[in-house]
Amino acid sequence: MNSKKPISIALVMLMLIASLAGCGKTESTENPSEDVKPSDNTAPVENIEIVEKTDPDAETGMKDGERFEATILLEGSEEKVGYEHAISKNVGFELDFEYDSLNRVTESDRERFISVFDTAEDAWNYLDVTASAQSADTVADAFTASLSNDFNSVEKQPLTLDKAGDCVYIVAYDAKDDSGKMQTVFVVPAADGCRVAEAHFTIESAEGFGARFGYMMNTFSPIAK
Numbered sequence: 149m150n151s152k153k154p155i156s157i158a159l160v161m162l163m164l165i166a167s168l169a170g171c172g173k174t175e176s177t178e179n180p181s182e183d184v185k186p187s188d189n190t191a192p193v194e195n196i197e198i199v200e201k202t203d204p205d206a207e208t209g210m211k212d213g214e215r216f217e218a219t220i221l222l223e224g225s226e227e228k229v230g231y232e233h234a235i236s237k238n239v240g241f242e243l244d245f246e247y248d249s250l251n252r253v254t255e256s257d258r259e260r261f262i263s264v265f266d267t268a269e270d271a272w273n274y275l276d277v278t279a280s281a282q283s284a285d286t287v288a289d290a291f292t293a294s295l296s297n298d299f300n301s302v303e304k305q306p307l308t309l310d311k312a313g314d315c316v317y318i319v320a321y322d323a324k325d326d327s328g329k330m331q332t333v334f335v336v337p338a339a340d341g342c343r344v345a346e347a348h349f350t351i352e353s354a355e356g357f358g359a360r361f362g363y364m365m366n367t368f369s370p371i372a373k
Contacts, residue, residue, distance in 0.1 A: 240373035
């Protein structure tokens, strides 16, 4: 696959995904808790908002597995989606994920949210969330360095999530193997280190799964393990 041609569109979408995580409402195979892999570039963001969230318990706390509906902006149109609240005591976080688009896979050291069109063994569109005892800055620097081995362009910038507050956002694109794969990484500070959410998708799915992962991360919040 020739990944060069659509790169400009895909990069715009990645910056758009960052805005999904940082503007209010109207989200890997390597384990950062061990030796995390991850230049210093900045990319602009653009405002995109959740149009409506019909969650009566949003401010009072939700239970693991609780479901609700929301309307989001996706590819220029409003789309009603079904969310499920996920609480992971092992990793130490909670977020909302689209249960119609993603399957939740719980492992001892991570939570995975995998496209319903992929298999767990060979997934292209998925979000991995892990924990690290290291600081967010240390982990972000390690990821940036590691991703530079596989991608021609790796950009890092500060970002503010609605629920979690300040974090580090990394965008990796233009894969060196011309596979069309892309990756975004959210490194969120926590009291015991940080939480790392790695979103994997492709140029073709940046406006779909890439954007959906951005919305999910805007609901992300670290909790005590």
